[in-house]
Amino acid sequence: MPLLEVRDLQVRFSTRGKTVYAVNGISFDLDPGDTLGIVGESGCGKSVSSLAMLGILPKPAGRVHGGQVVFDGEDLLTLPDERLRHIRGNDIAMVFQDPMTSLNPVLTVSRQLTEALRTHLDLGKKEAAAEAASLLDRVGIPDARQRLRDYPHQFSGGMRQRVGITMAIACRPKVLIADEPTTALDVTIQAQILELLRTLVREEGMALILVTHDLGVVAGICERTHVMYAGRFVETAPTGELFANPRHPYTVGLLKSVPRLDAARKQRLDPIGGAPRDQTSEPTACAFAPRCAYASTESWEQLPVLRELDGATGPAAHRVACWNPVPEQDLVAAGIRQAPTGRQTGDQPDEERQA
Amino acid sequence: MLRYVAKRLLLLVPVLIGLSILVFAYVRALPGGPAIALLGERATQESVEAINRELGLDQPIFVQYLRYAGNLIQGDFGSSVLSRRPVVEELLDRFPATVELGFAAILFAVLAGVPLGFIAAKRYQGVLDNASLVASLIGISFPVFFLALIMKYIFAVRLGWLPSIGRLDITRSLEHPTNFYLLDAVIVGDWAAFVDVVKHLLMPAIALGTIPLAIIARITRAATLDVLSEDYVRTARAKGLTTAVIDRRHILKNSLLPVVTVIGLQTGLLLTGAILTETVFAWPGVGTWMLNAINNRDYAVLQGGIVFFAFLVVVVNLLVDVSYAFLNPRIRYQ
Numbered sequence: 001m002p003l004l005e006v007r008d009l010q011v012r013f014s015t016r017g018k019t020v021y022a023v024n025g026i027s028f029d030l031d032p033g034d035t036l037g038i039v040g041e042s043g044c045g046k047s048v049s050s051l052a053m054l055g056i057l058p059k060p061a062g063r064v065h066g067g068q069v070v071f072d073g074e075d076l077l078t079l080p081d082e083r084l085r086h087i088r089g090n091d092i093a094m095v096f097q098d099p100m101t102s103l104n105p106v107l108t109v110s111r112q113l114t115e116a117l118r119t120h121l122d123l124g125k126k127e128a129a130a131e132a133a134s135l136l137d138r139v140g141i142p143d144a145r146q147r148l149r150d151y152p153h154q155f156s157g158g159m160r161q162r163v164g165i166t167m168a169i170a171c172r173p174k175v176l177i178a179d180e181p182t183t184a185l186d187v188t189i190q191a192q193i194l195e196l197l198r199t200l201v202r203e204e205g206m207a208l209i210l211v212t213h214d215l216g217v218v219a220g221i222c223e224r225t226h227v228m229y230a231g232r233f234v235e236t237a238p239t240g241e242l243f244a245n246p247r248h249p250y251t252v253g254l255l256k257s258v259p260r261l262d263a264a265r266k267q268r269l270d271p272i273g274g275a276p277r278d279q280t281s282e283p284t285a286c287a288f289a290p291r292c293a294y295a296s297t298e299s300w301e302q303l304p305v306l307r308e309l310d311g312a313t314g315p316a317a318h319r320v321a322c323w324n325p326v327p328e329q330d331l332v333a334a335g336i337r338q339a340p341t342g343r344q345t346g347d348q349p350d351e352e353r354q355a
Numbered sequence: 356m357l358r359y360v361a362k363r364l365l366l367l368v369p370v371l372i373g374l375s376i377l378v379f380a381y382v383r384a385l386p387g388g389p390a391i392a393l394l395g396e397r398a399t400q401e402s403v404e405a406i407n408r409e410l411g412l413d414q415p416i417f418v419q420y421l422r423y424a425g426n427l428i429q430g431d432f433g434s435s436v437l438s439r440r441p442v443v444e445e446l447l448d449r450f451p452a453t454v455e456l457g458f459a460a461i462l463f464a465v466l467a468g469v470p471l472g473f474i475a476a477k478r479y480q481g482v483l484d485n486a487s488l489v490a491s492l493i494g495i496s497f498p499v500f501f502l503a504l505i506m507k508y509i510f511a512v513r514l515g516w517l518p519s520i521g522r523l524d525i526t527r528s529l530e531h532p533t534n535f536y537l538l539d540a541v542i543v544g545d546w547a548a549f550v551d552v553v554k555h556l557l558m559p560a561i562a563l564g565t566i567p568l569a570i571i572a573r574i575t576r577a578a579t580l581d582v583l584s585e586d587y588v589r590t591a592r593a594k595g596l597t598t599a600v601i602d603r604r605h606i607l608k609n610s611l612l613p614v615v616t617v618i619g620l621q622t623g624l625l626l627t628g629a630i631l632t633e634t635v636f637a638w639p640g641v642g643t644w645m646l647n648a649i650n651n652r653d654y655a656v657l658q659g660g661i662v663f664f665a666f667l668v669v670v671v672n673l674l675v676d677v678s679y680a681f682l683n684p685r686i687r688y689q
Contacts, residue, residue: 056592058584089595096593101586105685106608115604116594151684167594 001073002029003207004053004092004175009067011045011052011231020279022048024231025067030175035201035208037218037239039254040228043276046211047097049228050177052077054092055084071175090120093173095197097180099160103152109136109163110148113170120171135166139196158189162196169200176201179211194220215258219243224315227251230277230287233306237318245318246336247309247325249292255336270334286323294324356680363673370669371662375427378661379420382654388412389436392651410436423658433655437647442659445644450663451534452522453640456632457625459556460564461618468568469614472575473607479580487572494569499628503562503635510558520637522555523548563632567621574617578610585609612683619675623668 011023023045030036038046051057053069053076069076071092076084096102104112113135114128123131129148136144139162152160161181168176178197182190198221201208210222218225218239225242227235227250235248246252253272274291277283286292289299298304306319331337390406391398407413411422426433432442475487511519522536523529529548531539537556540549582588583606591605626642633642641660648656680686 051589054593056589085595085597087595088593094590094593096586096590098586102590104587104591104605104609106612106683107604108684111604115596115600119594119596119600153685164590167590 003032003034003071004030005068005070006030006049006053007068007070009049009052009069010065011048011057012063012065013061014063015061018280021282022062022231022279023052024283026226026228026231026233027067028226028233028236030207030209032174032207033201033205034224035210035222037222037225038209038211038228039213039215039218039225041213041254041276043279044228045231046213046228047179050094050179050209050211053177054088054094055079055081056088086120089116089168089173090171091173092175092177093168093171095161095165095168095176095178095181098184099157099164100184102164103160105152107151108148109150109152109155112152113148113163113167116167116170132166132170135170136163139163139166139169139200140192141166157185158192161185161189161193165193165196165200169204169206172204173206175207175209177209177211180213181210182217183212183214190217197221215243215254227254230279230283232283232287232321234288234322235318235320236306238316241316241318244337246331247318247320248288248322249294249324249326250288252326252331252334252336253291256334260335286321294322294326296324298323356677360673360677363676367666367669371666372424374665375424375658375662376420378658379423380416382652382657383416385649385652387652389652389654392653393436432659435648435656436653437651442655445656446641446659446663448534449639449641449644452536452638453626453629453633453642454667455535455537456556456559456563456638456640457622457629459560460625460628461567461621463560463564464567464571464621465614465618467564468571469575469607469611471568472572472577473579473602473610475572476576476579476583476610477602479583484576487576491569491572494565497565499562499566500631500635502565503558503632506558506562507635517558518551518555519558522552522639524551524555527551559632559636559638562635563625563628566628567618567625570621571614571617575610575614578613579606582606582609608682612679615675615679615682619672622671626664626667 006029007027008025009023009027010021010025013020013022026045026049028036038049040046048057048062052062052064055076057063064077067077071087074083076087079087103109110129110132113132114123114125117123117128117131118125121128133145133148136147141147141159141162147155152163155163161184165181168178176197181197182193185193194217197208197210200206201221208221210218212218222239225237225239226233227242227248229250235242235246235251237245242251243255246255250272253270256270257272259269272291277287277290284303285301286295286299286304289295292299302323304321304323306321309318309320309325312318328337332339388407389410389412390403393406394402404413411419414422423433430443432446434441435445438445471487475484478484507519510517518524527548529536529539529545530543532542533539536552537549540546540552588601588605591601596605629640630642630646632638633640634646637643641663645657645660647653648660
């Protein structure tokens with residue numbers, strides 16, 4: 001049994017008579033030590049999914065419409081709030097996007113670190129403070145004992161995110177959800193924070209769900225990546241495979257819009273045309289069809305579901321929800337794949353690849 | 356912090372000098388004068404001039420001011436034309452009454468206003484929220500003296516639960532080491548008197564505190580609504596803290612910041628309100644004293660009273676600013 005099992009999670013927001021279909025049935029499993037990336041553009045429902053799992057959707061507008069989030073044999077979505085509270089921050093913890101705003105400005109770092117420890121682990125004041133100091137030390141904050149007395153505004157952005165991470169890992173959770181943990185930081189700091197996350201996850205054996213819009217971020221950390229569009233997973237594969245052999249037109253579009261060091265210097269980036277789907281109605285067809293060059297009649301009429309692309313199953317499975325997956329030669333033309341023979345990751349022994 | 360407080364207190368000097376000039380000119384711009392007030396409309400020109408001479412009012416105004424300022428520096432506020440008592444003495448008699456009333460009013464406004472605003476924000480757009488909006492609007496738009504009269508009619512005249520005037524039952528004797536009656540009763544250990552003082556204080560404090568209450572409730576509500584959608588509240592939820600801890604530690608502490616500032620600003624208004632409230636409840640405070648002074652053109656009392664009010668407002672705002680720094684660590688006064 002997986003540690004965390006998400007089945008057909010659906011989240012909707014209702015405001016002023018309008019319903020926004022934010023998450024429209026996503027499913028995935030997470031085993032201890034797994035590192036999972038969820039990638040998509042703003043508004044695709046990736047952050048909302050993580051908030052829904054923890055039961056902290058903004059009330060009263062947001063609500064879970066259906067599905068299950070089974071953790072340790074219990075469905076978090078139906079758990080009484082008091083029971084769920086014991087899991088939040090203790091078994092499943094979260095690192096948020098903006099360390100400038102996600103720490104309370106009027107409380108000392110010590111207070112914000114120890115309150116979770118004292119709530120969940122029942123530590124005394126002194127023990128909690130000692131633990132907080134050693135945690136700060138662990139995430140690479142110099143003078144940890146001194147800095148405990150400081151307020152968030154006395155830390156730099158990168159240091160604040162380290163504090164944010166410390167708060168999340170304080171109770172040694174089994175699952176760590178990091179929601180765009182590096183988006184608000186500058187590039188050099190991003191790398192440090194990612195390295196820190198990578199180390200922590202490895203050393204503590206935590207499972208990590210990394211939510212981001214940045215393909216570069218998942219590339220460095222995640223074993224497996226889910227690409228999300230309009231509240232659904234459109235493609236999921238081991239990260240290496242996804243980068244080497246993307247099949248959903250949206251994934252291909254994402255990859256083409258990322259600047260590459262090995263690309264010709266003057267080559268322009270190729271953004272995805274059009275705008276994300278207006279989510280105020282339930283999707284009944286492929287949500288990407290209006291922006292897709294491969295769209296067919298089917299795309300406009302039927303909702304594609306995730307289907308295994310080829311023989312591989314289990315952890316190596318590559319699934320795509322598309323009526324017309326991007327053909328091989330187009331990947332080559334787009335410069336995502338080398339012309340035949342140049343590939344190393346050979347987990348898909350199909351003839352299409354060699355062609 | 357100490358340096359900041361010292362600086363603010365030093366700033367008080369030019370403020371008070373400027374204010375004393377304004378007040379000095381202003382009270383003399385009022386038609387009539389103490390001589391007319393003392394002698395009546397039909398006084399002869401000679402007797403008016405005699406009094407003016409006696410009070411030094413025949414001198415050019417800047418000479419009058421310099422003489423006044425010179426006395427002020429030595430702590431002499433002059434004497435009341437009517438009672439002939441030194442202004443400082445009368446002030447010390449009366450200001451504890453006003454401060455006690457003002458403090459009780461603010462206490463009432465904060466103790467009722469903050470929870471009301473907080474609950475309204477938590478039940479955003481619910482019945483309670485809307486009810487508190489209506490109640491606040493009524494509270495703000497209701498004239499203080501009218502509310503005072505209605506309360507007097509209901510609770511003193513009709514129901515007879517509360518005394519309608521004064522600070523203490525006239526049949527009761529209480530020593531007054533401080534003139535803060537609540538404090539006096541505690542010092543003497545006379546608990547029956549303490550209860551009596553509270554009973555006398557209740558209606559005036561509620562009448563005076565209603566407008567600040569409504570304003571504080573609205574500000575608390577708005578600030579809480581802002582804080583509720585802050586990222587750090589979401590962080591606190593994600594940590595699995597109890598609702599009580601999130602409310603108190605993470606939400607309320609932040610939403611009180613603007614409220615503290617408003618309390619400071621309200622003090623000025625409260626003192627003006629005190630003049631009305633004290634008049635209706637025959638409260639022997641600075642308000643009634645100043646009202647008499649206006650009627651009698653008692654220049655020295657008016658000047659002393661207004662300068663004292665200004666001093667109080669400045670000091671309270673300084674206290675507010677200092678407490679703000681304690682509440683908000685991002686502010687550090689240099």
